[in-house]
Amino acid sequence: MFAVTAERIVSDDPLAGLGLGERPDPVPPEGWTTVTVRAASLNHHDVWTLRGVGISPDRLPIVLGCDAAGLDPDGNEVVVHAVISDPAWAGDETMDPGRSLLSERYDGTFAQRVAVPRRNLVPKPAALSFAEAACLPTAYLTAYRMLFDRSGLEPGATVLVQGAGGGVATALILLGRAAGYRVWATSRTEAKRDRAVRLGADQAFPPGARLPERVDAVMETVGEATWAHSLRALKPGGTVVICGATSGPMPQADLARVFFLQLSVVGSTMGTRDQLGRLLRFCEQTGVRPVIDRTMPLDQARDGLAAMINGDVFGKVVLTA
Numbered sequence: 001m002f003a004v005t006a007e008r009i010v011s012d013d014p015l016a017g018l019g020l021g022e023r024p025d026p027v028p029p030e031g032w033t034t035v036t037v038r039a040a041s042l043n044h045h046d047v048w049t050l051r052g053v054g055i056s057p058d059r060l061p062i063v064l065g066c067d068a069a070g071l072d073p074d075g076n077e078v079v080v081h082a083v084i085s086d087p088a089w090a091g092d093e094t095m096d097p098g099r100s101l102l103s104e105r106y107d108g109t110f111a112q113r114v115a116v117p118r119r120n121l122v123p124k125p126a127a128l129s130f131a132e133a134a135c136l137p138t139a140y141l142t143a144y145r146m147l148f149d150r151s152g153l154e155p156g157a158t159v160l161v162q163g164a165g166g167g168v169a170t171a172l173i174l175l176g177r178a179a180g181y182r183v184w185a186t187s188r189t190e191a192k193r194d195r196a197v198r199l200g201a202d203q204a205f206p207p208g209a210r211l212p213e214r215v216d217a218v219m220e221t222v223g224e225a226t227w228a229h230s231l232r233a234l235k236p237g238g239t240v241v242i243c244g245a246t247s248g249p250m251p252q253a254d255l256a257r258v259f260f261l262q263l264s265v266v267g268s269t270m271g272t273r274d275q276l277g278r279l280l281r282f283c284e285q286t287g288v289r290p291v292i293d294r295t296m297p298l299d300q301a302r303d304g305l306a307a308m309i310n311g312d313v314f315g316k317v318v319l320t321a
């Protein structure tokens with residue numbers, strides 16, 4: 001089968017280690033099944049893997065990709081939950097200390113077929129296309145958990161989303177708006193700020209801008225480049241929910257502001273299989289559909305990854321198999 005793989009780790013030139021070509025078909029172990037992939041979507045996770053972040057060289061070559069929608073062996077339309085927990089683990093899969101994401105320990109979804117645990121399959125609603133459904137398991141699920149589980153916010157609250165153009169960030173704007181939050185966003189370019197407002201953000205600002213008032217919560221995926229602003233933007237008692245640090249993981253912590261204003265810093269990672277099911281229903285019920293920047297065949301994955309590395313995307317890049 002055709003697949004897109006990480007062949008080598010080249011931290012400062014991630015595309016140099018990318019492989020495109022034939023791989024053996026997956027052989028599902030006991031309790032697993034094979035999904036015929038119809039669509040998969042890129043995440044920054046794929047870039048991190050090529051840079052060697054979160055994976056060791058002895059796992060290579062490995063098929064990239066966390067997200068997929070496709071057909072199970074009986075022809076049912078399914079979405080794949082990307083969090084692989086121990087078969088003996090019960091409850092919130094993201095809390096299993098031994099969990100991995102597809103493409104970290106097991107081959108991922110940028111292939112014509114992928115093996116996954118049977119319990120990781122969630123029925124795809126007919127209302128969503130394969131391309132739309134393939135955007136949900138990582139970026140949208142992460143945004144769902146950040147907003148509706150980890151933030152503690154009630155509808156009507158004001159949320160700042162840093163770095164509006166990303167896959168998670170556009171999901172935060174769409175889901176937050178649909179749930180009745182007032183969403184403010186920052187972005188480095190005016191074009192992306194305009195698009196954020198058209199998507200449903202109430203207002204959009206350049207990075208670091210003074211806001212009209214302090215916010216109840218900040219949704220962080222950017223890290224070092226926006227962290228100081230995120231802490232400054234919060235009301236006393238406010239919460240910053242962080243799921244990623246694209247620009248670097250070691251900002252000045254500004255501990256005095258954290259304790260003096262009684263701020264909460266809350267980590268968030270992916271979401272449960274049940275939350276993925278609720279996210280699918282949320283999309284069905286509200287009419288929210290993922291923002292897709294572009295769709296391209298699997299064998300053009302290099303171009304999609306290059307756009308993501310250059311920050312030249314607004315929303316998700318989808319690969320069709």
Ligand SMILES: NC(=O)c1ccc[n+]([C@@H]2O[C@H](COP(=O)([O-])OP(=O)(O)OC[C@H]3O[C@@H](n4cnc5c(N)ncnc54)[C@H](OP(=O)(O)O)[C@@H]3O)[C@@H](O)[C@H]2O)c1
Pocket residue numbers: 042043044045048138139142162163164165166167168169186187188189192221222225243244245246247268269270308311313315
């Ligand atoms: N913990 C989890 O479960 C989880 C799940 C999903 C993603 N993540 C992490 O969250 C981050 C975002 O993921 P993604 O897939 O949404 O990535 P993405 O689509 O590549 O988005 C990255 C966004 O970061 C923004 N950004 C702002 N300042 C930046 C700077 N100085 N350098 C680089 N980017 C900057 C950009 O927004 P503008 O161009 O609008 O400024 C860009 O669109 C990644 O680090 C990823 O690993 C974590």
